[in-house]
Amino acid sequence: MFEAVSDGDSLDWKEISAQEIAQRVTSKVGPGSIVLFHNAALHTPEALPTILEQLTQEGYTFVPISQLILTGDYSIDHTGRQCPC
Structure with a gap:
């Protein structure tokens, strides 16, 4: 499971088509x-x-979420941002 696109999610849960998911x-x-x-x-x-395939061609790379979560004394605010305590 991955986390949110800049304005929400992939909307795949709405059972939209694969093409619509990819486009979104x-x-x-x-x-x-x-x-x-x-x-x-x-x-x-x-x-x-x-x-x-498309995102790789555009130069994006993919990492596990564990590489994005900061270690140490952080909390997560209401927007999902990690903030120092």
Whole structure:
């Protein structure tokens, strides 16, 4: 499971088509984006190869969420940002 695109999520949970999921994600992703996909979404497995291929061609790389979470004395505010305590 990944986290949110800059304005929300992939909307894959609404059972939109794989093409719509791919278009939504690739048009909204930007540097530092974390994309949310739901494990049980119907068309996500079909959309992922297109998304990964296009974003790789655009120079994006993919890392596990564990590499993005800061260690140390941090809390997470209401917007999801990590803030020093």
